[in-house]
Amino acid sequence: MDGERNSYGIVYDLSTKKAKVTSTLPKDRDGQEYTVNNNHTAILKGNNIEIIKSDGTKIVVTKDTVDGIVNGGSAVHRNEFGINKGMWWSPDDKKLLYYRKDESMVSKYPLPQWDTRVATIKDIRYPMAGMKSEEVTLHIFDTETQKSIQIQSGEPKEQYLTIVTWDPSGKFVYVGVLNRGQNHLKLNKYDAQTGEFVSTLFEETSDSWVEPQEALVFLPNNPNQFIYQTDKDGFNQLYLYDTQGKLIKNLGFNDVIVTNFQGFDDKGSKAYYIGATNNGMERHLFEVDLKSGKTIQLTKANGTHHASVNGSGEYILDIYSNLNTANIVQVINKKNNKTENLISAANPFTGKVDLPKIEFKEFTSADGKTPLNARITYPTNFDPNKKYPVMVYLYGGSHAQLVTDRWLGGVGYFDMYMAQNGYIVFTMDNRGSDARGRDFTRVTHRNLGEAEMADQMVGIDYLKSLPYVDVENMGIFGWSFGGFMTSSLMTKHNDIFKAAVAGGPVMDWKYYEVMYGERYMDTPEENPEGYEKTSILDKADKLKGNLLIIHGAQDPFVVQQHSMDFVQKAIEAGKQVDYFLYPTHEHNVIGKDRIHMYEKIAKYFDLYLK
Known part of the structure; x- marks a missing residue:
């Protein structure tokens, strides 16, 4: 199904054990949408739509x-x-x-x-x-x-x-x-x-x-009722409506946040979903009775579960991991809770890589009201009597969560590499990030970066209090919104980090696109104070330390103008900035060039922090 050759729509009949080609799709298409019974296929060709029928004839839409x-x-x-x-x-x-x-x-x-x-x-x-x-x-x-x-x-x-x-x-x-x-x-x-x-x-x-x-989901046995998802009452949950717009029942459960609706049982009387629990740290499977609203948590082991229920509602296929468990695949009998283990994956690094110690931490937000999740990755062969440089890795924006109870706590391989090379690596999900509910996110409205930085400072102050942290050699790294956060901290809290890497950074929200930017910041005309406060362009003169900016020249999301304008402001202010461009890449550096990028970042921190 690649773009270099024709593709085929194929239906396999389980009863006859025979496959049938239902459509032949041209290689120069940009996408397709199949009908349920596979008698038509809508395809995109350039900016237009064509329909390929099962007999091969074409309709231009x-x-x-x-x-x-x-x-x-x-x-x-x-x-x-x-x-x-x-x-x-x-x-x-x-x-x-x-x-x-x-x-x-x-x-x-x-x-x-x-x-x-x-x-x-x-x-x-x-x-x-x-x-x-x-x-x-x-x-x-x-x-x-x-x-x-x-x-x-x-x-x-x-x-x-x-x-x-x-x-x-x-x-x-x-x-x-x-x-x-x-x-x-x-x-x-x-x-x-x-x-x-x-x-x-x-x-x-x-x-x-x-x-x-999320689109509406109609009940399989009642075409006049549907489920709608919203966080209007604080947490993204399920609401049962009829087609006249009458709310029949709130199907929400405590402060569980629905992250993935799974569908219904064969009778259409129960619905299933994956929900975020434990202050966003875990994911579990839930069952809700559509008539009574009674909700049951079906998975119990701590961690992140990718689970589903068979049509009869008798068995659960559960795949999960947690900080110290690589992967478990099991079948759970719902009636008696008996479990049949199918796979218990061993630690894939055993005998190959000396894994660093990874530890979860919890802090309280800067306003003193909300728990925040964090993760520390310690250097290999960590000795609390020594001092170590630090790399803070962050994102901080909406629809992203870096710290969860899954295998290795969500630590990326670059974080692990830096820990193996003698760094303490710290990550925290501040207010504004995902899976914590409406109020956790909305606090950022019209002032992106302000509450987020205040929360990050809570974690940074904790790091500075540790006897084994070399406070004179701390670095910070983030991409996209994380690049914005990195640049903000390097100018607004400029006495902390000796070195920083900002990838694809937003430098001024007036350069960002309408749909995302106006949701959080309103328009520049409606919120001039917020745009001025959050812009980094007029704060280049406050820059201290060593800052490397990396940008993709083809970035269609955070256009290169952000970083170029900041570099110009830095020149005017007499500030030195390091700059590296990936000429063929968009917002993310992918493929083998990503190895090149991580090598550059690691060497940059080694140059200034060791």
């Missing part, structure tokens, strides 16, 4: 040729709001619902290309915070009439269309319509035959932001 108009792609609203696809087949496989994105009015942003004798420019559409954004609509194509209709989602044109869901009858479509300010969501119902607005089932508002992430 869209024919847009205007630069900036894209049909059926998943890169709508820059993949925020849980968007991971741009086409949906109706339950009867006869109609295709799809996004049409018009970004022709969005500013072009130039990315220099270095692969020719005279460099060229690749333009991307990049709507910066406060600037003109894309206009998105939803359309339905009928394969029988070969005609399209538009969902009448109304004005203003700059709004977000999210959690798109077909009604089980195929007669209606549900869409979450979110305003550009991202603080007012309407769950709207539309007629799939005409595209006309039918009703608003309910609305959700917030003084910070509303962030829908």
